[in-house]
Amino acid sequence: MSVLAIDAGTTGVTAVVVERDGRVVATGHQELARHSPASGWVEHAPEQLWQATLGAVRAVLGRVDRATLEAVGVTGRRGTILLWDRETLGSPRPAIGWQDRRTAQVCDRLRAAGHEDRLAELTGLGLDPSCSGTKLAWIAEHEPHTWALVESGRYAVGTVDSYLVTRMTRGTYHVTDVSNACRTLLLDLGSGDWSDELCSLFGVPRDALPDLVPSWGEVTTTDRRSFLDLSLPIAGLAGDQQAALFGQACFDEGDARCGYAPGAAVLTTVGTTLPRARGGLLPTAGWRSPDGELTYALEGALPGCGMTPEAIASEVRDLLAAIPPPTALRVDGAAAADDLRCQLLADRVGVPVERPTVLETAPLGAAFLAGLGAGVWSSTDQLRHAWRLDRRFEPAGRAD
Structure with a gap:
């Protein structure tokens, strides 16, 4: 019995296979390009992220018996945000990486308006460009035609794990867990649910966000046609830092x-x-x-x-x-x-x-x-x- 895990990082995607005794018996890695079209900007091409994921998984499948795989888990950078078309799964714009600093002015405006204390009360966080709620507010302000399709329900919004699950299930599921959601500035940390107050503050339609599911437990099953002929339960989701805490x-x-x-x-x-x-x-x-x-x-x-x-x-x-x-x-x-x-x-x-x-x-x-x-x-x-x-x-x- 073994488990496949995918870790989508800043510079690449790593896939590992872990045996029941805790040994890592196979590792695959694919580089992921970072783009900086302006000073302080960090972007990734969503399709390249998906292809890097497939490449990393393909590499480990060549070293193990796929019949022994029982489930797949997904982790990734928590502050990276993506948009995609719910029907075609294509993305209208690059992913904005967690290191991106373009929203510093958005943070300054919210701070000047006196919102930071309330944000800290609800989310545990201060205003920082690494948090993806500020990135979504920036897109709404600077790319209104794209944002209109978010508001109409055509485009979905999600973290790295939610995007990969969507691709692995051929667009059937749009989910994340609290450890990823808590870095968006849109989650009420006390209730563990999306906050209508925070969604309103950042102008993000709640329906555009992923459904919140437990961090472990079978969520759905991968689609063979989409995911290298694998039909595996997707049974673990976590942000990278919390996944590391769990892995320790x-x-x-x-x-x-x-x-x-x-x-x-x-x-x-x-x-x-x-x-x-x-x-x-x-x-x-x-x-x-x-x-x-x-x-x-x-x-x-x-x-x-x-x-x-x-x-x-x-x-x-x-x-x-x-x-x-x-x-x-x-x-x-x-x-x-x-x-x-x-x-x-x-x-x-x-x-x-x-x-x-x-x-x-x-x-x-x-x-x-x-x-x-x-x-x-x-x-x-x-x-x-x-x-x-x-x-x-x-x-x-x-x-x-």
Whole structure:
């Protein structure tokens, strides 16, 4: 039994196949071009995203027995937004990437109008161009003919995962989960549902948005004609940071992970009660179970640009100072392969740092979610056993 997972990142799409024991037995990757037609703009061609996805999946299918695949999970960058025609599935414009800064003026106007405090109250977020609600407001303002077809219902709006699910199902399903939706500035974090108030503020028709489904559990099945002759349950959806948290088996309150590549993204699981912002950590949705229970997390990010490893480790320590110290901090990402960085982090934070055998934990988390949804794993306890430790770094140089 194995699970296919797709991770649509900024520069490429990665597909992995994960066995029931947690081993990644096949990996495929396809590059994805980024376009910058103006200063601060970052765009992707939606059709290239889809073709890169097919290419990455095709690469892993050549290395495994497809008959062993039980489900597919999808993760991707949370702040990237796409539009597509519900009938043809073609896109009228490029996707706007999460790094795009064109909406800085939209944010400034909303801030000047006094909306930021209310937005923070409802979403846990401040006004930032990385959030896709501001991108949709920009499209409505600058591309009225395109936006008219969003308002008429012809064009759908969605995050990366929702676009890929649409393509995988031949346009039948338009869905996402709370961990992706919570970065749009359109989700009420307390209720875990789209907010009519926020949709009105940004001018986004609620009917244009995806339906919200649990983060695991069978949503639908892929269409063979569209998806490389595969008919698999789509059973796991998550934004990349939350997928990484899940892939690190950080299921319990106080569990924490630090993505390290080369900046830092810190997330800690806080349970089912909506938390307040603490220090530099902001509340976010972690995942929602099939029974409707919403697990929250606290999230903080450090860009890393121009920062030394020592400075990053100190900033991570300061972020974690706002919460009870975790029993261990799990690390992932490319820079976590560096023993010295991991040891430095353990020394600065003052708790053991645990590095898994699989450093790219976002696709692993998508696989864990899908496998949990399809019955490959029956519980998070089984997933804890599937998570594999590579090395534990003790503070003050006492590494095992």
